[in-house]
Amino acid sequence: xxxxxxxxxxxxxxxxxxxxxxxxxxxxxxxxxxxxxxxxxxxxxxxxxxxxxxxxxxxxxxxxxxxxxxxxxxxxxxxxxxxxxxxxxxxxxxxxxxxxxxxxxxxxxxxxxxxxxxxxxxxxxxxxxxxxxxxxxxxxxxxxxxxxxxxxxxxxxxxxxxxxxxxxxxxxxxxxxxxxxxxxxxxxxxxxxxxxxxxxxxxxxxxxxxxxxxxxxxxxxxxxxxxxxxxxxxxxxxxxxxxxxxxxxxxxxxxxxxxxxxxxxxxxxxxxxxxxxxxxxxxxxxxxxxxxxxxxxxxxxxxxxxxxxxxxxxxxxxxxxxxxxxxxxxxxxxxxxxxxxxxxxxxxxxxxxxxxxxxxxxxxxxxxxxxxxxxxxxxxxxxxxxxxxxxxxxxxxxxxxxxxxxxxxxxxxxxxxxxxxxxxxxxxxxxxxxxxxxxxxxxxxxxxxxxxxxxxxxxxxx
Amino acid sequence: xxxxxxxxxxxxxxxxxxxxxxxxxxxxxxxxxxxxxxxxxxxxxxxxxxxxxxxxxxxxxxxxxxxxxxxxxxxxxxxxxxxxxxxxxxxxxxxxxxxxxxxxxxxxxxxxxxxxxxxxxxxxxxxxxxxxxxxxxxxxxxxxxxx
Ligand SMILES: Nc1ncnc2c1ncn2[C@@H]1O[C@H](COP(=O)(O)OP(=O)(O)O)[C@@H](O)[C@H]1O
Ligand code: SF4
Ligand SMILES: [Mg+2]
Numbered sequence: 001x002x003x004x005x006x007x008x009x010x011x012x013x014x015x016x017x018x019x020x021x022x023x024x025x026x027x028x029x030x031x032x033x034x035x036x037x038x039x040x041x042x043x044x045x046x047x048x049x050x051x052x053x054x055x056x057x058x059x060x061x062x063x064x065x066x067x068x069x070x071x072x073x074x075x076x077x078x079x080x081x082x083x084x085x086x087x088x089x090x091x092x093x094x095x096x097x098x099x100x101x102x103x104x105x106x107x108x109x110x111x112x113x114x115x116x117x118x119x120x121x122x123x124x125x126x127x128x129x130x131x132x133x134x135x136x137x138x139x140x141x142x143x144x145x146x147x148x149x150x151x152x153x154x155x156x157x158x159x160x161x162x163x164x165x166x167x168x169x170x171x172x173x174x175x176x177x178x179x180x181x182x183x184x185x186x187x188x189x190x191x192x193x194x195x196x197x198x199x200x201x202x203x204x205x206x207x208x209x210x211x212x213x214x215x216x217x218x219x220x221x222x223x224x225x226x227x228x229x230x231x232x233x234x235x236x237x238x239x240x241x242x243x244x245x246x247x248x249x250x251x252x253x254x255x256x257x258x259x260x261x262x263x264x265x266x267x268x269x270x271x272x273x274x275x276x277x278x279x280x281x282x283x284x285x286x287x288x289x290x291x292x293x294x295x296x297x298x299x300x301x302x303x304x305x306x307x308x309x310x311x312x313x314x315x316x317x318x319x320x321x322x323x324x325x326x327x328x329x330x331x332x333x334x335x336x337x338x339x340x341x342x343x344x345x346x347x348x349x350x351x352x353x354x355x356x357x358x359x360x361x362x363x364x365x366x367x368x369x370x371x372x373x374x375x376x377x378x379x380x381x382x383x384x385x386x387x388x389x390x391x392x393x394x395x396x397x398x399x400x401x402x403x404x405x406x407x408x409x410x411x412x413x414x415x416x417x418x419x420x421x422x423x424x425x426x427x428x429x430x431x432x433x434x435x436x437x438x439x440x441x442x443x444x445x446x447x448x449x450x451x452x453x454x455x456x457x458x459x460x461x462x
Numbered sequence: 463x464x465x466x467x468x469x470x471x472x473x474x475x476x477x478x479x480x481x482x483x484x485x486x487x488x489x490x491x492x493x494x495x496x497x498x499x500x501x502x503x504x505x506x507x508x509x510x511x512x513x514x515x516x517x518x519x520x521x522x523x524x525x526x527x528x529x530x531x532x533x534x535x536x537x538x539x540x541x542x543x544x545x546x547x548x549x550x551x552x553x554x555x556x557x558x559x560x561x562x563x564x565x566x567x568x569x570x571x572x573x574x575x576x577x578x579x580x581x582x583x584x585x586x587x588x589x590x591x592x593x594x595x596x597x598x599x600x601x602x603x604x605x606x607x608x609x
């Protein structure tokens with residue numbers, strides 16, 4: 001199987017081989033084998049659910065660090081809107097932006113500001129699409145959470161055409177940076193490093209694997225890894241004056257529901273938490289939500305403020321974001337933003353143009369006939385397995401163990417209940433065998449005794 | 463069925479709204495596992511869901527049977543129940559005898575049978591008064607027809 005790049009990886013030393021993570025994975029992408037968790041790369045969607053679940057912190061995200069800034073002469077931070085919700089109440093974006101400058105960035109370009117252009121683009125796309133399409137081609141699904149997009153590719157390929165083909169805000173931020181700032185700077189593009197300051201591993205993976213046309217994000221640095229440094233700077237007070245461009249419309253994108261509020265689309269629905277998202281996608285796939293236009297689906301609880309690489313409690317951060325958004329106007333797009341949005345939209349600037357293939361990672365076989373046979377074997381095994389979904393075998397459910405067995409990656413005796421049955425059988429066989437004497441042995445006293453007791457036993461049974 | 467395939471059975475209880483939709487959902491999962499085209503899965507799942515709901519809503523008990531071969535899919539829904547007195551009438555969009563309770567819960571729009579017809583390539587209904595109903599739906603596997 002081809003291995004895909006993932007930012008979520010296992011820290012072997014910390015993994016205790018407990019089975020907490022396997023249960024919570026929305027694509028059943030984790031197994032415990034040989035006392036350690038193993039991530040099945042084809043299935044992993046980098047949602048970070050396992051990072052949240054693991055008490056031993058054995059799941060981590062690979063990312064860039066501040067050290068990587070050294071590789072560039074001009075370093076630009078693209079902070080996610082959710083970063084503003086990580087600090088104490090009353091800490092305003094300008095203080096956060098100044099802190100980013102102070103820890104080593106030459107310039108800061110707010111993703112929250114770009115999100116306002118995205119707001120314009122999504123709204124316009126919705127207007128055009130709903131006017132031109134039948135209700136059965138609705139609802140559309142937001143493209144802003146890469147974990148949700150990946151979930152659709154793996155589990156709901158039929159819904160790929162529903163994903164709004166508009167770039168997520170951080171991509172628009174990078175594109176805008178190259179459009180507006182590159183001509184003003186004295187550096188060639190390869191000497192400029194763009195770093196997305198990320199709440200989650202999903203964005204890291206997206207950045208590493210995207211075919212980036214017309215823009216280039218060089219890396220991603222998680223909130224958790226720089227929060228301490230930023231906090232210090234925020235407390236020390238601003239030494240650099242940075243004027244934030246974003247308004248509440250863009251900042252609001254950090255929380256679940258913020259996107260639909262920004263886009264001002266009444267007939268929309270917002271869902272957060274990867275398992276809730278999966279349940280809702282099931283409904284959409286069954287044509288049960290055709291009366292809704294637009295779904296804002298976020299993998300993390302409370303939206304990006306709940307990203308697996310954030311520091312603040314998601315519920316607290318969500319309130320902070322809402323309050324902050326209210327204080328800096330979350331009602332209307334600034335007219336100049338709307339004007340720029342219109343100009344760029346007409347040029348197709350926001351169109352992502354990304355081919356999103358189905359990822360058939362859950363399929364039993366490429367060949368339909370073989371897959372049918374394998375499913376039949378799985379069903380056969382299901383009649384033998386206890387159906388407790390206990391996870392002790394290292395697979396998340398009895399059914400997934402059955403599939404693993406059929407794929408040659410596990411054995412029936414990996415199930416502790418089956419193992420116990422087999423041991424019991426073996427033990428009684430052993431007992432029987434231990435009572436047998438090789439015929440070559442003469443009729444010794446003990447032999448006679450055994451023969452006697454055997455005949456006693458059989459006569460006793462009669 | 464031209465090639466021998468596999469058969470999966472799921473029982474369905476009349477009036478069990480809590481479990482309603484589970485059989486269809488299992489059928490959907492099974493088809494995903496064997497890699498059937500997403501458009502076909504959608505059609506089968508919608509049709510199976512409606513057939514399952516009709517057992518929950520209108521019959522005493524029954525089952526859904528999925529037959530899969532390489533070139534064909536078949537869903538059979540059979541139940542013990544009142545039967546359908548006038549099939550032509552029941553097939554009309556909007557016709558429903560669903561109870562008030564069912565309507566309150568959002569079921570009984572009278573679109574089930576019409577949708578099953580739209581989603582499947584062929585549908586046959588055998589029904590006997592006071593005995594029960596058997597609906598057989600066939601689906602072409604490689605033809606991603608639009609519903
Ligand atoms: N399995 C069944 N047993 C008895 N009656 C049925 C069955 N399926 C459908 N019907 C009858 O056909 C009518 C129309 O069915 P359908 O189109 O599914 O609409 P709905 O289920 O919303 O009423 C039902 O209201 C019911 O009277
Ligand atoms: S909800 Fe936001 S933080 Fe969470 S995975 Fe999606 S994009 Fe990342
Ligand atoms: Mg019905």
